[in-house]
Amino acid sequence: MTQxxxxxxxxxxPEETLSMNPKKFMLWLTIVSILMMFxxxxxxxxVRKAEGRWHEFEMPIIFWYSTGILLISxxxxxxxxxxxxxxxxxxxxxxxxxxxxxxxxxxxxxxxxFSDLIKNQLYFAGSDVAxxxxxxxxxxxxxxxxxxxxxxLISLISSFRFTNEKKNLTRIQLCATYWHFLDIxxxxxxLFLYFNR
Amino acid sequence: MATExxxxxxxxxxxxxxxxxxxxxxxxxxxxxxxxKTIAKQYLISGIIWAFFGGAMSIIFxxxxxxxxxxxxxxxxxxxxxIVEGKLEKEFYLALVTxxxxxxxxxxxxxxxxxxxxxxxxxxxIGARDMASGFINMLSYWFFFVASVIMFASLFIETGPAxxxxxxxPPLSALPQAMPGSGLGMTLWLxxxxxxxxxxxxxxINYICTIINLRTRGMSFxxxxxxxxxxxxxxxxxxxxxxxxxxxxxxxxxxxxxGTSFYLSEIYIGGEALPNVGGSAILxxxxxxxxxHPEVYIVLLPALGITSExxxxxxxxxxxGYRAMIGSLMGITLLAFIVWxxxxxxxxxxxxxxxxxxxxxLIIAVPSAVKAFNYITTLWRGNIIxxxxxxxxxxxxxxxxxxxxxxxxxxxxxxxxxxxxxxxVVAHFHLVMGAASFFGLMAGVYHWFxxxxxxxxxxxxxxxxFWFTFVGVYCVFFPMHxxxxxxxxxxxxxxxxxxxxxxxxxxxxxxxxxxxxxxTFTAQAIFxxxxxxxxxxxxxxxxxxxxxxxxxxxxxxxxxxxxWEGEIPAVYxxxxxxxxxxxxxxxIPQNVPYxxxxxxNFPEENEEIAKEKEIEGLLDIxxxxxxx
Ligand code: HEM
Ligand SMILES: [Cu+2]
Numbered sequence: 052m053t054q055x056x057x058x059x060x061x062x063x064x065p066e067e068t069l070s071m072n073p074k075k076f077m078l079w080l081t082i083v084s085i086l087m088m089f090x091x092x093x094x095x096x097x098v099r100k101a102e103g104r105w106h107e108f109e110m111p112i113i114f115w116y117s118t119g120i121l122l123i124s125x126x127x128x129x130x131x132x133x134x135x136x137x138x139x140x141x142x143x144x145x146x147x148x149x150x151x152x153x154x155x156x157x158x159x160x161x162x163x164x165f166s167d168l169i170k171n172q173l174y175f176a177g178s179d180v181a182x183x184x185x186x187x188x189x190x191x192x193x194x195x196x197x198x199x200x201x202x203x204l205i206s207l208i209s210s211f212r213f214t215n216e217k218k219n220l221t222r223i224q225l226c227a228t229y230w231h232f233l234d235i236x237x238x239x240x241x242l243f244l245y246f247n248r
Numbered sequence: 249m250a251t252e253x254x255x256x257x258x259x260x261x262x263x264x265x266x267x268x269x270x271x272x273x274x275x276x277x278x279x280x281x282x283x284x285k286t287i288a289k290q291y292l293i294s295g296i297i298w299a300f301f302g303g304a305m306s307i308i309f310x311x312x313x314x315x316x317x318x319x320x321x322x323x324x325x326x327x328x329x330x331i332v333e334g335k336l337e338k339e340f341y342l343a344l345v346t347x348x349x350x351x352x353x354x355x356x357x358x359x360x361x362x363x364x365x366x367x368x369x370x371x372x373x374i375g376a377r378d379m380a381s382g383f384i385n386m387l388s389y390w391f392f393f394v395a396s397v398i399m400f401a402s403l404f405i406e407t408g409p410a411x412x413x414x415x416x417x418p419p420l421s422a423l424p425q426a427m428p429g430s431g432l433g434m435t436l437w438l439x440x441x442x443x444x445x446x447x448x449x450x451x452x453i454n455y456i457c458t459i460i461n462l463r464t465r466g467m468s469f470x471x472x473x474x475x476x477x478x479x480x481x482x483x484x485x486x487x488x489x490x491x492x493x494x495x496x497x498x499x500x501x502x503x504x505x506x507g508t509s510f511y512l513s514e515i516y517i518g519g520e521a522l523p524n525v526g527g528s529a530i531l532x533x534x535x536x537x538x539x540x541h542p543e544v545y546i547v548l549l550p551a552l553g554i555t556s557e558x559x560x561x562x563x564x565x566x567x568x569g570y571r572a573m574i575g576s577l578m579g580i581t582l583l584a585f586i587v588w589x590x591x592x593x594x595x596x597x598x599x600x601x602x603x604x605x606x607x608x609x610l611i612i613a614v615p616s617a618v619k620a621f622n623y624i625t626t627l628w629r630g631n632i633i634x635x636x637x638x639x640x641x642x643x644x645x646x647x648x649x650x651x652x653x654x655x656x657x658x659x660x661x662x663x664x665x666x667x668x669x670x671x672x673v674v675a676h677f678h679l680v681m682g683a684a685s686f687f688g689l690m691a692g693v694y695h696w697f698x699x700x701x702x703x704x705x706x707x708x709x710x711x712x713x714f715w716f717t718f719v720g721v722y723c724v725f726f727p728m729h730x731x732x733x734x735x736x737x738x739x740x741x742x743x744x745x746x747x748x749x750x751x752x753x754x755x756x757x758x759x760x761x762x763x764x765x766x767x768t769f770t771a772q773a774i775f776x777x778x779x780x781x782x783x784x785x786x787x788x789x790x791x792x793x794x795x796x797x798x799x800x801x802x803x804x805x806x807x808x809x810x811x812w813e814g815e816i817p818a819v820y821x822x823x824x825x826x827x828x829x830x831x832x833x834x835x836i837p838q839n840v841p842y843x844x845x846x847x848x849n850f851p852e853e854n855e856e857i858a859k860e861k862e863i864e865g866l867l868d869i870x871x872x873x874x875x876x
Contacts, residue, residue, distance in 0.1 A: 073380040073461050080453040084491040091495035091535055095510075099528050176507035180526035183508045187499070 078225050082232050085195065089236060092191065093243055096184050100247065106181045107248050111167035114189075117160035118241050124153030125234040128227045131210075135223045140210070147207050147223070150230070154200050161193050181248075188240055192233070199233045202226050280390070282382030283809055287389050288368035289700060292693070294396060295360020296776070299686075301400075302351035303769050305344045312336050314762025316742055316755075330408070341741045342411040343429050347403065349414030350437070354444060355399070357547040357685045359392050362448075362486075365550055365692050366455045366479040368700065372800035372807070373473050375464025375816045380457040384450050391447035395440045402436035410437035413739060415540065418511035418532050422503045425517060435504070438497055445490045445497075452483035452490075459483075464799070465870050466819040466863035471838065473798050473823040474567065477574050478553020481581045482546050488585070489542035496535035503527070530595050537588035544681050545584045549577065551688020552619060552648075555641040557823075558695050559623055561796045562638040563630025564834055566824035569622045576615035576622075583612045593661045594668050602661040609659040613652065620649050631827070631834075635794065636710025640691035643718045644684050650722075651680025654729065669739075672732025675725050683721045690717070690775070697779075698793045702806040703786030709778040713771060720768030727757050797823045797837045816870070818863050820856070 099105075131146035165186065168174075173182035175190075206226040209219055281287060308327075311318060319334040320327075330340040367385065371378055379385045402409040411429025412420040416437065424431040459472075459480050472480075499510040503524075511532045512524035560567040567573065589597060589605040623645045632638070654676040658664050667673060690713075697705050731754050736743055743754070792801040799819065803811050817839035825836040830848035842849050843857045 073457050076457045076461060077381065077384070077453050080456055080487060081449075084449050084453075084487055087488050087491035088495045091492035091538070092499075095495070095499070095531055095535055098531050098534060099510075102528055104526065176502075176509075177523065180509055183502075183510060187502065187508075187510075191498070 072221065074221065074225060075228070078228055082229070085232075086236070089188075089191075089240070092188060093240070096188070096243075097247065099180065099184070106179045108171070108173065108181070110185075110244060110248065111164045113160055113164045113167060114241060117157050117164065118237065120153050120160060121157045121234050121237055124150045124157065125231055127153065128230045132223055132227045135210070135220050143210050143223075147203070147210055151200065151203050151207055154196065154203060154230075158193060158196060158200070161189060161196075164189070185244065188244065192237055192240055195236070196233055199230050202229055280386060282378070282386045284367045284371050284379050284382070284385060285700070285807065287385055288364050290389050291359055291363030291367060291392070292700075294393070295356050295364060295689075296779070298351050298355040298360065298396070299772075300776075302348050302356055303772065305348040305351070307766055307769050308336070309341055309344045309348070310762040310765045312341055312741065313743075314759045336741075338741045339411060339428050340408060342413075342427070342739065343408045343433070345739055346411050346413050346416075346429070347399075347409050350399070350410070350441075352682060353414060353543065353547065354441070355392075355396060357682070357689070358448065358543070359444070361685060361689045361692075362479070362482055362546065362550050363389070363392065363451060364689075365475070365554060365696070366451070366483070368696060369475055369800065370455055370458050370479055371462070372699070372803065372811060373476055373798050374459060374462065374467055375799050375812075375819060376458060376462035377810045377812075377816070379454045380461060381454055385454050388447045388450035388454065391443050391450065395443035395447060398436050398440035398443070402433050402440070405432050405436070407431045407433055409433040415533075415536055416500070417536075418500060418503065418529050419515055422500060422511055423515070423517070423522075424504065438501055438504075442494060442497060445494045448486050448490050452486040455479055455483040456487065464816045464819055465866035466860075467838075470571075471819055471822050473553075474556035474570070474573050474577075475550075475553040475798075477577055478549045478556070481577045482549045482553075485542045485546050485549070485581055485584060489539040489546075492535055493539035493543075496532055496539070499535075500532065530592070533592050533595060534588070537591045538585070540591065541588040542584045544677070545580055547681055547685045548648075548688075549580070551644060551685040551691075552577070554688045554692040554695070555623065555644050557796075557798070558637050558641040558691050559626050559645075560824050560826065561695075561794050562633045562635055562641075563627050564633070564826045565626055565630040566826055566828075567622070568625040568628075569618070570822065570824065572618055573622055576618040579615035580612065583608065583615070587612060590659055590661075590664070593664045599661070606659060606661045610656065613656050613659075616648075616652050620645060620652070633794075635694065636705070636707060636714055637691045637695035637794075639711070639714040639718075640687045640694065643714065644687040644691065646718075647679050647684040647687060647721065650726075651676055651678075651684060655680060667732060669737055670732040671728045671736045671738060674738055675728035675732055678725045678728070679721075683725065687717075690714075693779070695794065696800075697782065697786075698789030698805075699800055699803075699807070701783050701786070702789055703782050704789045704793060705782040705786060706778050709774050713774040713778065716771030716774070717768060720764055720771060723764035724761055724768060727761055730754075731757060795835050797825060797835050799838055802837065802839055815867065818866075820860055820863065821853075 127146045127150040131143055131150060134140070134142035134146055168182065168185070172178060173185075175183055175186040203226055206219075206223050209222060277283075278286065281290075308323070311320065320331050320336055321334045324331045327336075327340070330337045367379070370376070399409075407428040409429060410416060410421070410433045411427055412434070416434070420426050421430055421434050424434070459476060463472075499508075502508045503510050503512055507524075509524035509527035511529050512522070512527040513529070514525060515522045556567055556573060587605060587609045589601070590609040593602055593605075627642070654672065658667060658673065658676055694705055694710055697703070734754060736754065743758075789805055791805050794801075799817060800807075802817050804813060818841075819838045820841040821836065821838055823838050825831075827834045828836060828845075828848045831845060832847070836845055836848070841857070841860045842853045843860055846854075849857075
């Protein structure tokens with residue numbers, strides 16, 4: 052079936068949709084549902100804050116660093132996908148490893164951020180609701196980052212083995228989409244918390 | 249059927265499907281099956297079992313309400329220590345109400361209805377070999393199964409299952425010391441529901457992905473049966489709202505297990521202040537009803553879709569207002585997300601905000617009325633064939649209207665402030681959601697039973713079942729309006745102590761309701777027997793028993809793995825060409841091209857003929873989509 056032939060077909064759209072990769076599509080739907088969870092939490096935060104008696108405090112500086120670290124890891128993920136597309140396996144291996152290491156680094160800085168909060172007598176439970184919300188939002192994001200790291204690790208291992216190139220590329224693309232999403236989700240949460248302390 | 253053979257030439261040449269020809273073991277075939285039809289049957293049977301338990305619970309608390317002085321010692325073998333001196337334990341009454349609600353809303357009418365028919369019909373009606381991911385589909389069922397086991401187990405623990413109502417409002421649900429059911433029972437409830445939500449999300453993602461990606465050649469969105477449209481919007485509702493319930497539940501879990509105070513503030517128990525401060529119990533209600541309201545439509549929309557299909561088929565008429573039906577489904581879906589606060593008019597919300605939500609709520613009546621109107625106009629002057637499925641579908645329309653009318657009353661905040669948490673609300677939602685969706689489920693079972701099991705359910709038993717259920721449901725729920733108007737609150741163990749004898753006047757009515765409930769519940773045995781009997785001994789079904797247009801009836805009587813033996817048929821027309829003027833048959837299936845029906849084509853349809861070659865030409869692309 053040639054391109055021109057396809058272009059001539061003037062139906063509602065079956066030719067388009069039939070060629071979409073269902074796995075990618077399902078990933079996007081999963082992302083939507085995760086997004087709805089965080090939408091629930093952040094709107095809950097706003098509703099609670101609007102009720103007053105809200106304690107304001109500084110966000111630990113370290114979350115700026117963690118934001119940078121996650122952004123860098125996302126950039127390397129981008130390189131990894133490009134390398135995978137060009138069948139450039141050595142670059143792929145390096146880029147995806149760096150992504151993974153920076154991902155771990157992000158988790159570490161989040162934990163350091165928590166310990167900064169603890170130094171300021173702000174605990175998950177028992178001190179202040181605003182602090183509980185902060186811990187919850189950051190912690191729940193971190194939980195998703197852990198799931199992202201697992202996915203990343205699988206891609207990492209498979210790219211060191213590169214058994215099936217086509218399958219591998221899809222896997223890396225799926226992994227990249229999820230990883231970029233986690234990055235953007237963090238940016239959203241970071242800005243949200245920054246502007247709604 | 250003659251027309252079908254016209255285009256069926258040339259469909260057997262392809263070697264399409266590798267997975268069709270190897271035999272699967274018992275476990276893979278019937279237990280951990282990835283076949284959408286088997287998963288659908290698993291959902292159906294689980295749903296029926298749950299419906300039995302949910303129904304039996306309601307009978308027990310109806311006994312308490314209708315016959316408060318009855319000696320219940322005979323229930324001791326089943327309920328054990330929940331019967332104290334011949335009386336139902338008060339705490340257990342609350343547990344029963346809670347479990348009844350949870351089971352019916354989530355396990356029967358969400359999993360049992362959506363799970364069954366979305367799984368069964370989506371691939372068959374859009375022309376796909378299976379779901380986009382059979383594996384995730386299987387996981388979806390087994391998550392549901394584990395959720396079911398946990399919920400069921402919670403019935404047997406010493407402190408009893410969750411008891412704070414199916415909405416599990418904190419602080420009652422957040423504090424283990426608040427009531428016996430808020431201890432381990434609530435923990436199990438939350439674990440079970442978390443798994444349930446994951447299960448529904450996996451299912452929903454699959455439904456959406458399948459409908460968008462795996463339609464057969466020519467099956468454009470405007471040719472989809474309304475069932476599929478309904479399942480599609482249901483899945484979208486679930487995808488957007490279930491995660492929010494999960495987020496609400498997680499915060500509740502934090503409050504229960506880690507001592508946070510998201511929902512708790514300034515609570516005294518036994519005169520002693522709890523350390524929790526700063527939370528907001530109302531916040532939980534917002535999060536819950538953001539799911540809760542869409543959830544009621546998650547329950548109803550599949551039933552409406554099933555009804556559209558059955559009413560059109562058995563009226564032998566095209567559905568009236570196909571696009572309006574889609575539009576109203578879409579309208580309901582959108583509005584469902586912005587009306588949640590009508591469940592919270594009495595939480596002390598700003599009256600202005602209340603009137604905004606009142607306005608939005610009342611708008612829902614418009615798409616709902618469009619649907620009711622279209623069902624009636626489809627029936628109007630049709631050659632109606634009263635199959636049991638058709639009777640249940642018509643029953644659904646009736647229930648949808650009578651329950652919807654009270655929705656309009658409740659939607660007015662000024663009226664709702666009086667009626668909230670009374671039996672009026674119970675009457676409203678049992679008619680419009682409980683009974684209507686149950687009727688949709690039954691209609692679907694009677695109608696698609698031949699496709700599921702290759703046999704037809706006994707008709708006479710179906711009629712008897714219908715009339716008992718239809719009359720029974722009205723006898724049970726209609727009087728509840730009066731009781732509610734009189735001020736009977738929901739979830740009260742005993743009424744007679746209220747209102748200085750004023751409530752005694754309603755003892756008779758409660759008795760009547762309870763008797764009607766027992767009869768209606770017992771009548772469901774007719775269905776159960778018919779169902780089981782027909783699976784093994786029913787009359788064998790022909791390929792297309794209801795002379796229907798949709799694609800599932802072009803498969804073999806009992807479709808195997810992969811659904812169609814040859815190529816999947818292409819689709820050329822919408823699914824509602826019934827009694828088309830000029831046509832020799834009174835129905836023209838979707839896979840019959842316009843070029844084969846020149847005598848009945850409208851002018852614009854003759855123009856479609858030119859495109860039909862191209863629909864055929866898409867075969868290669870379609871096949872390649874099954875190679876991933
Ligand atoms: C015309 C459309 C409808 C309107 C205006 C409407 C309005 C309302 C209102 C205002 C309430 C809150 C009553 C209260 O608690 O005080 C309510 C409760 C409820 N409605 Fe509707 N409703 C409509 C249709 C439906 C439909 C179609 C369903 C289900 C398929 C449904 C299911 C429920 C349920 C389950 C509850 C009670 C929830 C609970 O408190 O346990 N309603 N409705
Ligand atoms: Cu509602």
